[in-house]
Amino acid sequence: MGAAGYALWRIMVPGLAQLHPILPQVVGIVVLVLTAALFVGIGGIVLAILGFPTIRFFYFWAWNVINLIYPIAIFLGKMMHISKGRVEQSFIEVSNHLVRRQHIKVPADKLMILTPHCLQLDTCPFKVTRDIHNCHQCGRCGVGDLLSLSQKYGVHVYIVTGGTLARQAVKKVRPKAILAVACERDLTSGIQDVFPMPVIGVLNQRPNGPCFNTCVDMARVEEEIKSFILDEENGHA
Numbered sequence: 001m002g003a004a005g006y007a008l009w010r011i012m013v014p015g016l017a018q019l020h021p022i023l024p025q026v027v028g029i030v031v032l033v034l035t036a037a038l039f040v041g042i043g044g045i046v047l048a049i050l051g052f053p054t055i056r057f058f059y060f061w062a063w064n065v066i067n068l069i070y071p072i073a074i075f076l077g078k079m080m081h082i083s084k085g086r087v088e089q090s091f092i093e094v095s096n097h098l099v100r101r102q103h104i105k106v107p108a109d110k111l112m113i114l115t116p117h118c119l120q121l122d123t124c125p126f127k128v129t130r131d132i133h134n135c136h137q138c139g140r141c142g143v144g145d146l147l148s149l150s151q152k153y154g155v156h157v158y159i160v161t162g163g164t165l166a167r168q169a170v171k172k173v174r175p176k177a178i179l180a181v182a183c184e185r186d187l188t189s190g191i192q193d194v195f196p197m198p199v200i201g202v203l204n205q206r207p208n209g210p211c212f213n214t215c216v217d218m219a220r221v222e223e224e225i226k227s228f229i230l231d232e233e234n235g236h237a
């Protein structure tokens, strides 16, 4: 992108000089600053992936660069026959890396687990989207396990039927961090929606096809909860 910016600037130089002699330098500096910002952002992403702690400044830039290059990645992926889902998985992984590198710890009641309705068994008669405590924890789907985890650690958990309900739930709870369980598409849009709130995304499993009786690796969810919440006994991580 930097090379493309430079080439574009070179092409524009004669025209710009005709308009005003100082314009080529001004536009050149703008292109240079944008390229440097892009470089810093990509540097932040690479450092996070390599395991270096990410300072907030890098995180902010890295995030903006991810969002900038995300549509380009989708476009390039299409040309190279890489599925959109695969690019979304990369987006989620990089985003998770950036969040993890910040070592964020929040009180348990400031952590919120969000997951779509398809986690519930389709034949279950209980309405868990209004209140997950309506679940009878019969063990036939992951909703009961999520409720157990929320009771064990004191975190909030919401089962939502769409983005609007998810936003309402976030407004109501006002969490400091979110653990989202969903498919690639919902995680990608959800993470972008609530930025700069830290979100760890856990992909659901879909043995019955999309949006139907989905499940999730509960051990992974529990690990993520533990990594997010403060150690209550010591009052720190």
Ligand code: SF4
Binding pocket: 120, 121, 124, 125, 126, 128, 135, 136, 137, 138, 139, 140, 141, 142, 143, 144, 145
């Ligand atoms: S675990 Fe809860 S939501 Fe799932 S089938 Fe049983 S009662 Fe319904």
